[in-house]
Amino acid sequence: MRTRLTDFFGLSLPVIQAPMAFVAGGALAAAVSRAGGLGLIGGGYGDAGWIETQFDIAGDVPVGCGFISFALQERPWLLDQVLARKPRALFLSFADPAPWLDKVRAAGVPVICQVQTFRDACHALNLGVDVVVAQGGDAGGHGQSRGTMAFVPEVADEIARRGSATLICAAGGIADARGVLAALALGADGAVIGTRFWAAQEALVDERLVALTLAHGGDDTIRTRVVDTVRRIDWPGRYSGRVLRSSFVERWHGDEAGLLHDLPEQEKRWQAAVAEADPSVVAPFVGEAIGLVQAPQSAAGVIASIRAGLQKGFRPDQYSAIDS
Amino acid sequence: MRTRLTDFFGLSLPVIQAPMAFVAGGALAAAVSRAGGLGLIGGGYGDAGWIETQFDIAGDVPVGCGFISFALQERPWLLDQVLARKPRALFLSFADPAPWLDKVRAAGVPVICQVQTFRDACHALNLGVDVVVAQGGDAGGHGQSRGTMAFVPEVADEIARRGSATLICAAGGIADARGVLAALALGADGAVIGTRFWAAQEALVDERLVALTLAHGGDDTIRTRVVDTVRRIDWPGRYSGRVLRSSFVERWHGDEAGLLHDLPEQEKRWQAAVAEADPSVVAPFVGEAIGLVQAPQSAAGVIASIRAGLQKGFRPDQYSAIDS
Numbered sequence: 137m138r139t140r141l142t143d144f145f146g147l148s149l150p151v152i153q154a155p156m157a158f159v160a161g162g163a164l165a166a167a168v169s170r171a172g173g174l175g176l177i178g179g180g181y182g183d184a185g186w187i188e189t190q191f192d193i194a195g196d197v198p199v200g201c202g203f204i205s206f207a208l209q210e211r212p213w214l215l216d217q218v219l220a221r222k223p224r225a226l227f228l229s230f231a232d233p234a235p236w237l238d239k240v241r242a243a244g245v246p247v248i249c250q251v252q253t254f255r256d257a258c259h260a261l262n263l264g265v266d267v268v269v270a271q272g273g274d275a276g277g278h279g280q281s282r283g284t285m286a287f288v289p290e291v292a293d294e295i296a297r298r299g300s301a302t303l304i305c306a307a308g309g310i311a312d313a314r315g316v317l318a319a320l321a322l323g324a325d326g327a328v329i330g331t332r333f334w335a336a337q338e339a340l341v342d343e344r345l346v347a348l349t350l351a352h353g354g355d356d357t358i359r360t361r362v363v364d365t366v367r368r369i370d371w372p373g374r375y376s377g378r379v380l381r382s383s384f385v386e387r388w389h390g391d392e393a394g395l396l397h398d399l400p401e402q403e404k405r406w407q408a409a410v411a412e413a414d415p416s417v418v419a420p421f422v423g424e425a426i427g428l429v430q431a432p433q434s435a436a437g438v439i440a441s442i443r444a445g446l447q448k449g450f451r452p453d454q455y456s457a458i459d460s
Numbered sequence: 461m462r463t464r465l466t467d468f469f470g471l472s473l474p475v476i477q478a479p480m481a482f483v484a485g486g487a488l489a490a491a492v493s494r495a496g497g498l499g500l501i502g503g504g505y506g507d508a509g510w511i512e513t514q515f516d517i518a519g520d521v522p523v524g525c526g527f528i529s530f531a532l533q534e535r536p537w538l539l540d541q542v543l544a545r546k547p548r549a550l551f552l553s554f555a556d557p558a559p560w561l562d563k564v565r566a567a568g569v570p571v572i573c574q575v576q577t578f579r580d581a582c583h584a585l586n587l588g589v590d591v592v593v594a595q596g597g598d599a600g601g602h603g604q605s606r607g608t609m610a611f612v613p614e615v616a617d618e619i620a621r622r623g624s625a626t627l628i629c630a631a632g633g634i635a636d637a638r639g640v641l642a643a644l645a646l647g648a649d650g651a652v653i654g655t656r657f658w659a660a661q662e663a664l665v666d667e668r669l670v671a672l673t674l675a676h677g678g679d680d681t682i683r684t685r686v687v688d689t690v691r692r693i694d695w696p697g698r699y700s701g702r703v704l705r706s707s708f709v710e711r712w713h714g715d716e717a718g719l720l721h722d723l724p725e726q727e728k729r730w731q732a733a734v735a736e737a738d739p740s741v742v743a744p745f746v747g748e749a750i751g752l753v754q755a756p757q758s759a760a761g762v763i764a765s766i767r768a769g770l771q772k773g774f775r776p777d778q779y780s781a782i783d784s
Contacts, residue, residue, distance in 0.1 A: 253679050254679045255679055272598075272609060274596075282748060283596055283597060283607045283609070283632065284598075285608040285633030285642065285748075285749075286747065287633075289639070290751035308609060309607050309608075309609030309611075310610075314647055315610075317642075317645035318646050321638055321645050322638050354606060354611060354614055355577050355579055355606065423610065424610035424611065424614075425609075425610040427578065427610060428617070
């Protein structure tokens with residue numbers, strides 16, 4: 137399937153793998169790129185040594201890199217480090233990308249800017265980024281509350297109104313060919329997929345956690361600040377993280393003040409649980425699309441199954457054959 | 461466009477108009493049905509005289525009726541009253557529909573059951589309703605937090621797994637042909653549209669409020685309990701209502717205890733503002749799709765524009781032509 141996105145990046149299907157912090161290493165990113173999608177290392181909060189290692193693992197396969205943009209504010213030298221690896225794209229989320237754009241453009245690297253509100257989408261369009269990702273709150277990990285379904289066409293309309301050349305991708309709640317086709321129907325040029333790749337064999341996630349998480353559905357996820365609070369990561373107030381519910385999250389969600397009061401003790405508990413992959417405490421960052429993921433697969437297997445669905449294409453009769 | 465939904469109800473496009481309480485009267489429902497969709501009177505909380513009047517207004521045009529199901533618990537005779545009007549369908553939301561099904565089936569009236577969680581979807585499938593509506597929190601009015609994008613295919617998979625004959629529709633964030641096509645791509649047989657019909661000329665909404673609301677986008681909506689609190693309507697805790705933000709809502713959202721404390725005074729303020737259509741206080745129940753609605757149209761105009769979009773069909777090349 138050919139779209140403006142596949143032509144822009146030279147992909148064989150309009151799928152970008154979300155640069156999930158701590159989860160999307162060089163092996164996952166390279167596997168996605170080899171299979172025809174756009175693979176991205178999850179630079180996240182910015183651990184220079186880890187990022188270097190992951191680019192080494194990706195080797196000759198062209199991959200991009202994502203950052204939680206405020207990490208760059210704290211460690212601006214990371215940008216030079218990553219640009220030196222000639223990334224296929226830079227994927228920026230959660231803070232104003234303006235301070236970094238000149239340098240990234242000078243390096244000839246495409247900029248993908250993920251936004252969570254229409255207001256931030258307009259800012260990204262003003263900056264002339266190459267791709268804007270309209271991320272709905274359906275997504276796993278950090279985000280805000282707009283739903284993917286209406287957010288994507290609202291941004292697409294704004295792009296059309298401006299006659300902008302910026303491409304648009306949809307993110308949030310997309311795990312398979314149905315979601316990619318829906319994204320295209322809504323006016324997007326492609327889709328960003330996170331949760332299904334979180335469960336991929338190349339992702340840096342404890343396999344016990346993956347197995348336990350896949351037994352759950354979208355109802356079992358929640359947007360919360362509990363996980364950031366216990367990890368002492370100071371996110372701006374408008375962002376929360378969608379996670380799988382755990383007893384720990386249920387206990388403290390809505391009582392973050394209580395959690396702060398008991399933080400030293402609860403932090404120890406959290407860290408021990410992470411080491412043990414204890415599902416009563418640990419709450420992995422997954423989206424509502426977890427209900428669409430049945431089993432861990434290789435990244436190539438994920439891409440192959442999406443490609444097969446896209447090749448069948450959009451056939452309402454297929455979904456709505458009359459039972460008779 | 462023909463789907464299982466259009467065949468089941470004899471529609472000429474797979475669109476159901478949401479039975480918005482106080483808003484969807486006989487004129488709107490009849491206009492939608494005449495244009496080829498499924499029009500529904502918003503029986504809501506159950507005002508017997510109002511419902512009777514609206515069926516009279518619809519006249520010979522076949523329309524259905526929706527209820528907030530717990531209204532039926534309080535006034536079960538309403539069901540007999542509506543069934544006597546031979547409605548085209550009964551649309552039940554927000555409470556267990558089980559107590560009413562035998563009577564509705566005995567009258568030969570199809571049952572549409574709107575749900576907001578996968579768990580409730582399974583319950584509706586167990587009951588064998590004719591149509592399940594998977595409503596995402598993107599929707600206006602009452603609902604919960606699941607996003608439309610992943611919720612719909614999760615329910616569609618469950619229907620397929622069971623080999624169930626129940627049809628599925630998507631609701632939440634859908635306002636135009638793009639949304640209807642996305643719903644079908646996600647595995648639905650049709651789409652429920654609320655907000656765009658809220659702004660239709662036949663809807664029972666003050667036209668000043670419509671004009672003011674259409675100046676806003678999806679970012680300007682919020683899920684809140686403030687409007688129910690000030691109206692003294694006791695909704696179960698898991699439901700909130702998506703409304704357009706107003707100063708009044710911003711003031712009390714998150715401080716519902718303070719609102720309760722000052723309720724007599726604030727209730728007077730609210731009622732006066734409703735009479736005046738004062739947009740600093742009144743917060744109409746609209747969804748994120750308000751950002752996709754540009755101007756009031758007749759219901760027939762809405763249907764015609766959706767039909768035109770559907771007839772163009774799903775053409776990725778149309779959305780993703782290479783700029784060159």
